[in-house]
Amino acid sequence: xxxxxxxxxxxxxxxxxxxxxxxxxxxxxxxxxxxxxxxxxxxxxxxxxxxxxxxxxxxxxxxxxxxxxxxxxxxxxxxxxxxxxxxxxxxxxxxxxxxxxxxxxxxxxxxxxxxxxxxxxxxxxxxxxxxxxxxxxxxxxxxxxxxxxxxxxxxxxxxxxxxxxxxxxxxxxxxxxxxxxxxxxxxxxxxxxxxxxxxxxxxxxxxxxxxxxxxxxxxxxxxxxxxxxxxxxxxxxxxxxxxxxxxxxxxxxx
Amino acid sequence: xxxxxxxxxxxxxxxxxxxxxxxxxxxxxxxxxxxxxxxxxxxxxxxxxxxxxxxxxxxxxxxxxxxxxxxxxxxxxxxxxxxxxxxxxxxxxxxxxxxxxxxxxxxxxxxxxxxxxxxxxxxxxxxxxxxxxxxxxxxxxxxxxxxxxxxxxxxxxxxxxxxxxxxxxxxxxxxxxxxxxxxxxxxxxxxxxxxxxxxxxxxxxxxxxxxxxx
Numbered sequence: 001x002x003x004x005x006x007x008x009x010x011x012x013x014x015x016x017x018x019x020x021x022x023x024x025x026x027x028x029x030x031x032x033x034x035x036x037x038x039x040x041x042x043x044x045x046x047x048x049x050x051x052x053x054x055x056x057x058x059x060x061x062x063x064x065x066x067x068x069x070x071x072x073x074x075x076x077x078x079x080x081x082x083x084x085x086x087x088x089x090x091x092x093x094x095x096x097x098x099x100x101x102x103x104x105x106x107x108x109x110x111x112x113x114x115x116x117x118x119x120x121x122x123x124x125x126x127x128x129x130x131x132x133x134x135x136x137x138x139x140x141x142x143x144x145x146x147x148x149x150x151x152x153x154x155x156x157x158x159x160x161x162x163x164x165x166x167x168x169x170x171x172x173x174x175x176x177x178x179x180x181x182x183x184x185x186x187x188x189x190x191x192x193x194x195x196x197x198x199x200x201x202x203x204x205x206x207x208x209x210x211x212x213x214x215x216x217x218x219x220x221x222x223x224x225x226x227x228x229x230x231x232x233x234x235x236x237x238x239x240x241x242x243x244x245x246x247x248x249x250x251x252x253x254x
Numbered sequence: 255x256x257x258x259x260x261x262x263x264x265x266x267x268x269x270x271x272x273x274x275x276x277x278x279x280x281x282x283x284x285x286x287x288x289x290x291x292x293x294x295x296x297x298x299x300x301x302x303x304x305x306x307x308x309x310x311x312x313x314x315x316x317x318x319x320x321x322x323x324x325x326x327x328x329x330x331x332x333x334x335x336x337x338x339x340x341x342x343x344x345x346x347x348x349x350x351x352x353x354x355x356x357x358x359x360x361x362x363x364x365x366x367x368x369x370x371x372x373x374x375x376x377x378x379x380x381x382x383x384x385x386x387x388x389x390x391x392x393x394x395x396x397x398x399x400x401x402x403x404x405x406x407x408x409x410x411x412x413x414x415x416x417x418x419x420x421x422x423x424x425x426x427x428x429x430x431x432x433x434x435x436x437x438x439x440x441x442x443x444x445x446x447x448x449x450x451x452x453x454x455x456x457x458x459x460x461x462x463x464x465x466x467x468x
Contacts, residue, residue, distance in 0.1 A: 001384065001385065001426065002380065002409075002427055003382060005382050040451055045383055071271050074448070074449065075449055096268060098410075098449065120264075122379060123381060169381065170381065199377055200377050223377060253406040
């Protein structure tokens with residue numbers, strides 16, 4: 001049976017992990033590759049490197065990271081952030097990334113999803129959606145772009161459906177309301193999107209406690225759960241999270 | 255020397271790295287003359303069936319692989335590389351006919367159904383870690399040595415190989431499909447061993463050992 005995935009996400013700037021990383025026994029806590037290998041040992045199912053590099057000049061560093069990862073990692077990895085064109089995506093895939101995630105550029109130009117899926121296969125293209133609950137409506141969420149700074153007026157569920165139709169292989173869905181809140185995933189949002197599309201949905205944003213992961217799967221109906229700081233700060237280990245999911249009857253790779 | 259066949263569709267370093275970690279000497283090559291002289295051939299999985307087959311034919315790689323195979327050279331097809339071992343594939347096929355493959359195994363590679371026999375809906379592509387169930391252990395010793403049924407591997411695909419006498423392990427999503435195949439010295443795996451952590455490293459090491467023993 002296909003297992004539910006647990007995915008640590010690392011924010012990377014200039015080839016270094018940002019946001020404090022609090023692991024002991026790492027030679028270099030800022031090295032994304034070494035951190036990813038640590039997560040591999042803990043049974044992470046894949047990892048995501050989110051490039052938050054400000055300028056396009058610095059993206060060469062991220063291409064270099066993808067290339068080093070292909071030499072050293074034994075698990076799948078996604079690189080996200082800053083892709084504007086099929087050519088940008090091609091550089092990252094050629095460097096060895098298994099998948100890329102596109103966000104703002106796909107909203108601005110949905111054809112990018114179609115072209116990228118045709119060029120690299122649907123399995124290589126993740127569409128990341130940042131969504132915020134619409135005030136006064138129980139089941140509406142709006143898509144935000146530019147790192148969550150800009151509202152688009154686009155309905156998140158409809159956008160997920162269009163992305164899937166255009167060839168997205170997965171949806172990475174972040175609740176802006178919950179991100180950083182430690183209150184758990186927005187399960188209503190996750191479930192709405194998961195039921196609306198026929199591709200896997202990765203739930204993101206809001207994890208603070210062990211049981212939130214199982215909730216994302218059982219109540220949110222997600223196919224995978226993503227977290228960052230709870231793993232980086234060593235509050236929870238991947239193994240601990242998977243054991244808790246297994247206790248809830250969720251199939252996981254232990 | 256194990257030759258990883260480059261049909262110009264993507265990065266093959268992770269496959270090469272996995273084989274090197276098992277102690278193999280590896281060359282990534284698109285050159286039919288290099289492929290035909292290989293001690294073993296690995297056909298990795300990037301791109302789509304029709305596109306990959308067209309490129310391989312243009313470069314003479316298909317004939318080089320078949321000639322080496324007739325000499326008894328060990329072969330490992332990964333993901334799409336496994337699909338290409340079959341007679342044909344429907345992925346991006348033109349003129350309503352399957353695109354011919356290498357033809358080492360009978361049958362046509364087709365798209366994975368989105369529903370099971372009870373009409374339950376499944377997500378496709380089949381992405382993530384799934385188990386294999388070893389169904390023909392008599393013949394599988396070489397590639398699956400030390401691997402038990404129930405071991406997880408990383409899959410990412412929308413098309414599946416057909417049932418045949420070559421199947422040695424199955425995996426179940428919307429349907430139960432062959433996830434490991436073997437015909438003579440040629441093996442194929444639907445999953446990505448180079449992305450499957452310890453279990454995948456073991457499969458690659460098994461292949462390297464099989465090559466070494468000749």
